[in-house]
Amino acid sequence: MKISSCEARVKFMVSPKRWLSILSVNSLMLFNVSLPVLMLPNIVNGGEVIAQTDPNAEAEKLLRQGYELLKQGTAESKKQAIEISEKALQLYREAGNKTWEALTLLGIGRVYSDLGEKQKALDYFNQSLTLWREVRDQTGEARTLTDIGRVYNDLGEKQTALNYYNQSLPLLQQVRDQTREAATLHNIGRVYHDLGEKQTALNYYNQSLPLSRQVGNKFGVATTLYNIGRVYNDLGEKQKALDYFNQSLPLWQEVRYQTGEARTLTDIGGIYDDLGEKQTALNYYNQSLPLSRQVGNKFGVATTLYNIGAVYNDLGEKQKALDYFNQSLPLSRQVGDQTGEARTLTDIGRVYNDLGEKKTALNYYNQSLPLWREVRDQTREAATLHNIGRVYNDLGEKQTALNYYNQSLPLSRQVGNKSGVAITLYNIGAVYNDLGEKQKALDYYNQSLPLSRQVGDQTREAGVLNNIGGIYDNLGEKQKALDYCNQSLTLSRQVGDKSGVATSLNNIGGIYDNLGEKQKALNYYNQSLPLWQEVGDKSAEAATLNNIGLVYDNLGEKQTALNYLNQSLTLSRQVGNKSGVGTSLNNIGGIYDNLGEKQKALNYYNQSLPLLQQVGDKSAEAATLNNIGRVYNDLGEKQKALDYYNQSLTLSQQLGNKAGEATTLYNFALLKRSQGNLTAALTDMELSINIIEQLRSKIIATDLRTSYFATVQNYYQFYINLLMQLHKQNPNEGYDSKALSASERSHARSLLDILAESGADIKTGVDPKLLTQEKQLLQKLNTLDQARQLNTPGYNPDELKQQIETLTNQLQQLEVKIKQNSPRYANLKYPEPLTASEIQQQVIDQDTILLQYSLGEDRSYLWLVTPTEISSYELLPRTEIEELAKQFREEITSLSPVPETGNKLSEILLSPVANKLENKRLLIVGDGILQTIPFAALPLPQNLNQTNYQPLIVNHEIVTLPSASSISILREQVKGRTPAPKKVAVFADPVFADNDPRFQTTSQTKKETETKDLIAMALTRSLEDFLGLSFSRLEGTRQEAEAILALVPDNLEQLSLDFDANRESAINPDLSQYQIVHLATHGLLNETQPELSGLVLSLYDKTGKGKPGFLQLNDIFNLEMPAELVVLSACETGVGEEIRGEGLVSLTRGFMYAGAKRVVVSLWSVADNSTAELMENYYQKILETGKNPVESMRETQLEMLNSSNWKAPYYWAAFVVQGEWK
The missing domain is CATH 1.25.40.10 (Tetratricopeptide repeat domain)
Structure with a gap:
């Protein structure tokens, strides 16, 4: 239960909860709201003025009647005032009095504007404007331009409003009307305020304020102080806002404007x-x-x-x-306030939405929508469309949600509402993320990001950055995920958003947790924890405590884990979070289960189960039922175990949870085998294995991959053991051949899982269009499948099921296309390993014997395969073989001339088949630690009782393989290929340290010694911490390189030394021109985290600047290297507590995928001088005598064995050849 990368949708509610922040504008535009005509006070208060300017007494009478009607303030009285004013207007026209005609048009326009009939208002204002210009009355022109600006402002057309205000302003300055100049400066400020340009708004307000003070316009002063307060309020400067509001308040009281006082x-x-x-x-x-x-x-x-x-x-x-x-x-x-009506309807909709009454919310939003359109408020129309989209998103109707968001977006753009655009882009991105369309989600998030920055919304910016990080985390691009989460963290800290800071810290912790960096994960989780406590978010606090508990569980600190999980449990109970309570109970049960306290485990599982059922988390329910079944099985209560397994299986099948289904079937098989029912166990196990092989690694959630893939290997080992037990009972039924095929399938799956763990983005050997389609389909399928498993709110279950079925069918069709068009990629991504009979036909020849091993917990197995025979043998359990293998390696690497443990190991591994080996070539497919030992140095099984050490290489040419199937794939890949035109490219003696003497001076600027590359840092730690190694200079490789290239004409070689032995050169396509590529540099065959296997090249350029120098697994699989031979002459195999041999497999298989026909790799780092001599002799045989690389290696090693200086296996046995021997 981890706090996932933030996927919160920002509710796009443009209307603030207080109307006055927007609606007060009506009282502010000209500071005289109640008067429909600017000069009307002169008319009603001074009859003499009328007598001088308008002899038409009837028109005067009509205007007075209209004014009295307006004072009533109702919509009906205003309409009656318009009718009367129209009569006056006609009289002025007949009299040819253009000034009063213009003035009356202006008054009628204002009344229409007040009634919300904006288009009619504009029509009258434009007629008035033309007349003012005809009579050259700049005052009337300025005032009319201002009123036109007001209407466009009310319609949400802010830029047009600004245009009219800016035409009015210089006219008012010319006629020295400071009152209205102040008002217009104020109105311009108000528009910029609406557009989100707060500082520009303040600038105009602050120009307006002194003008109003100069002319003694207390109303104007009060209004401007009020709106300056509003800006500071919007900027979050609450105290400043209060200061301006409190300055405004007594002025409203002084001018007895209770409306303004009330609003303030x-x-x-x-x-x-x-x-x-x-x-x-x-x-x-x-x-x-x-x-x-x-x-x-x-x-x-x-x-x-x-x-x-x-x-x-x-x-x-x-x-x-x-x-x-x-x-x-x-x-x-x-x-008649349609705007207020629309806003209230919208917010009633919001309440019902919050209450979960989505349909009722939609009803109110749909009532408000036509009102926003009627008043032509495109800003709020966009907001309401957005809110409707948000409801449909919550209802799981994602496409409908997108439809409304896409209607909202252009409206926000039209009115220049950058904030609204940013939010809508953000939420469209969130929908695409939910739909699994990660690239589209990224596109929208990346459009939202700069807009959030432009409007200064750092909180939203941080949220977008965090979500982008979440997508990259989901895609396995951990470095990018960290970069974005760290940017989000910085911003959240800047704005003081403790919740945002805590979320980012938790997410960064989660990334490190998934990478196996448990201490770093703990550091970030522990920084997050007190922040959740400060903001009072107990649910998030509980989740973080749960995460910390799980880390300690993984570190083996069970009691500490229990302490944190119990704290999490208590908090979840306090806040009534049943899901959190159920999760914590289940996790606590799991720890007691692992500690062997089965009754306690059962107690916690049984507490967890009903809670998970109540919250509808069927995936967790299925897992808990499975756990309860497993405990009953361990307690010997088999029938109860079966009952719970059956319940779990049914639920997993209903959910389409294939991983859960495979797990429960595996548990069924374990139970049935324990009852002696091997045939029934085999049926369940084959179903489980078939499900596993249908699953693609990318369809497993990132945080589950590591544990899931480790578990999968246990399934294969059990399957092989089961088949071999059946073979023992029925030796003529071919079960041992099926077990051999299962071993091949296990190797293929293991490589696929390593590639998934490494995040390898393989682009070579596949049509880019098909690759893009595959990625997009897998992303969608991954997201929707997780939503189904977790019963995620906001998805329609029936639609979800249909979408998953459709995507699965599309993926299956795509796999067929890939297999037809890109067989190289298909063999890797959709492997179809050889059967036992196919191995006999396609791999083995008369001079070759295959020895394939499988190490198991209870017993291990060996298969001997020739073109005519498959024999199988039961060996000791894995732990016993591993212990001997470790001792054997230690004896060899400590320069023992005769490794004593070798006799014991040879007796176990080779004696059962000693009488069948003759002098034939041996193909070795090891398992686990057996992939890291030199079989060539094992004593001949026929000579174990002799004192004279005779290693296996004396009688046998030895080739190791990742799997028997790999040679068939390799042969298909290189079939018909012509050798490259040039001979040898050598990389040697790279620069690893900033104090290397090869830097020209010691007075250079400080070198960049830290890399920002996450995997590179992990590789560094793998070498320096895990193995206790540092990047010491490999000076001897220079002599090694020079000796090799002395055998090659100058025009057929490439030498990359020093700073030139860098990553850029290694990935250069020109390297495909060479038949042999020799890489004499530090490397790591990481057996604990095989995805971190890689090679280290120069870490600096000639100027001392740090640069990426790691050739990672992802890089290797994407090389184009159609070489006859690749040599890795300075690798080191890291032997941890649990050895699977996968570091070696992943690295050599990577070079084979890149095109290498054979790979020579060292199992440990050998002394420079002995390596140089071995390599010089090896290349001499290949280049001068034309011998096969496999044959040449055996001859070279025999020569060293028989020499006086290099007799010990340490010097010669490290080098193994993988790949083609023909």
């Missing part, structure tokens, strides 16, 4: 609301509410009721919230 009280309440001081917020809202009621401001009443509802919503009192919203809604409708 509301916004002060809003700040306290944001600060979490909900009761203080309610206090201010409740002061605001009666003020709005006193002045009959239904609009203000509706606003405040809405905000009170929002507080109750935040307090979790959803019903109270709905009560206040439902009081607010009819008031908005009464005053």
Whole structure:
């Protein structure tokens, strides 16, 4: 139960919970809201002015009647005022009075704007504007331009609004109308505020403020102070915001503008609301509410009721919230405030969404949507479309969600709402991520990222970075995942987002955890833990404690693990997190199970089971049923075990959980074998193995791969053992041949799993288009399959099942295409190992014998295969063979001339077949540690009683293979290939240290000694920590290289020494021109983490600058190296506690995939001078006498064996040949 990389969807709610932050603009544009016509006070208060300017008494009378109707403030009275004003307008036109015609048009336009009929308003304003220009009245022109700007602002067309305001501003400056200049500067600031450009908004507000003060316009001062407060509020500077609001408040009281006072009280309440001081917020809202009621401001009443509802919503009192919203809604409708109505409907939808009533939420969102369209508020139309998309996403209707998001996106772009665009891109990315389309998700996240930065939303930026990191983690690109998570961590720290910091720390810990870096993982988890405690997120705290417990479990510190898991359990119980409780109980049970305390384990499993059933986590339920069955099996209660296994199997099959199904079938087989029912056990085991081989490694969640792949090898070992037991009972039924085939399948699967662990992105040997299709299908399948297993909310189960079936069919069809068009890649990715009879026909010849080994917990096996015979032999258990093999290696590497343990090991491994070996070539397919010992140095089994040491190489040419099938694949790969035109390319004596004397001076600038490459660092630790090795200079390889190339004409060789022995040269396609590639450099055949096997080349350039120098497994598989021979002359095999021999296999198989016909590799690092002599003699035989590389190696090793200086096996036995012997 890990906190996954953050996939939170940001709810795109453009409307803030307090309307005033947006709606107050209506009172601010010209600082005289109530007057429909700018010069009307002169008309109604001074009849003499009318007499001088307009002799039409009838028009004057009509305007007075219209003004009285407007004062009533209802929608109907406003419409009546328009009708009367139209009559006055006609009179002015007949009289030819253009000034008053323009003024009346302006007044009618304002009333239409107030009624929300914006297009009609624009029509009247434009007619007015034309007349002002005709009469050259700059004051009227400026005011009309301002009103046109207001309408476009109301319509959400912010850039157009700015255009009109900017035309008005210089005119007002020319006529020295500082009052309206201040208002227009204010309005420009307001637009920039809406566009999210807060600093620009502040600049304009601060230009407006002193002008209003100069002209003594306290209303204007109050308004501007108020809106400056709003900007600081939006910037998160709450105290500054409060300061400006509190300056504004007494001015509203002074000018007796209770509407402004009420709004300011509301916004002060809003700040306290944001600060979490909900009761203080309610206090201010409740002061605001009666003020709005006193002045009959239904609009203000509706606003405040809405905000009170929002507080109750935040307090979790959803019903109270709905009560206040439902009081607010009819008031908005009464005053014809479609914007307020739409906003309240939207937020009622939000409450129902939070209550889980998704359909009801949709109903309210769909009521609000046409209202936003009617008032032409594209910003909020986009927001509502987005919210509808979010509901469909939660309902699992991903395509419908995408449809609404894609309607929302262009609207946000049209109105220049960068914040809205960023959020929508982000959430589209989240949907594609849910659908498994990782590349599309990355594309959208990467579009969202710069926009989040532009609008200064560092919290969202951190979230996007974290999600990008999550995708790369899921794709196995751990270095990129770390880079993005660390960027997210830095940003979250900058903005003080403790929850974000904790999430990033936890995710980084998870990456290191999956990489096996347990101490680093603990470090990050432990940094995360106190932050969760500070923010009070007990669920996340519990999850982190659980993660720490699991790390200690993996480290073998069971009691410490139990301590953390019990803390996690307590917290999950406190917060009522049944899923967390069930998980912790199950994990605690697992530890007691491993400690052998079966009754305790059973107790915890049985507590876990009903909780997992209650929360509907069927995948975890199936696993727990399986665990209970296993405990009953261990306790000897077989029938109970069968009952629980059957329940687990049924659930796994219903879920399509193939891995779980395979595990339970394996447990069935174990139980039935223990009852002596081998045939029934075999049936279950074959079903289990078939499922495993159908599974592709990429369909396993990243954090499960390591443990899952280790388990898979146990399945194969049990399968082989079962078949051999059946062979013992029925020696003529061919079970031993089936067991040999199973061994081949095990080797093929092992390599596939190593490649998955290494994250190898193999691009060679496959059509790029097919590879892209495969990746995309696997990503989708992986995501949807996990969603099904985990019962993830937001997915429709029926749709999910159908989608998985469709994708599975598409993948199967694609596999067929890949096998037809890219056989090289198909043999690796979709292996079909040879059967026993095919090995006899396709691999073995009359002069060759195959010896294939399989090491098992209870017993091991050996198969001898010739073209006419398959014989099998039971050997000692793995642990006994491993102990002898380790001693044998230690004796050899300590320069023992006659390794004494060799006799015992030879007796076990070779004596059973001694009388059949004759003098034939031996093909050795080892298993585990047997892949790391030199069979050539084992004493001849016929001479074990003699004192004279005679190693196996005396009578036999020896070739080792990753598997018997690998030679068939290799032959198919090189069939018809002509040898490369040039002879030998040699890499030797790379530069590893920053104090290497080959740097020209010691006064160079500080060298870059650290690499940012995660796998490179892991390789470094593999060599330096795990093996106790450092990157010492390999000076002797220079002589080795020069001796080899002395045998080759200058124009047919390539020598890469010193700084030139680098990674760039090694991956250069020109290397494909050489028949032999010799790499004399440090290497690691890592047997504990085979995916970290690799070669080390120069780590610096000539200037001392650090550079990537590791040739990793991924690089090797992507080389184009059609060589006859690749030689790795300075490798070191790391022998850990558990040896599987896979480091050697992965490295040599990589070079074979790249095209090498044979690979010579050293099993330990040998002294420079002896290696140089061996290599010089070896190459002399190949290049001057034309002998086969396998034959040449045997002759060279025999010469050293018979010499006085190099007789000890240490000097000659390290070098083994893998691959083609013909």
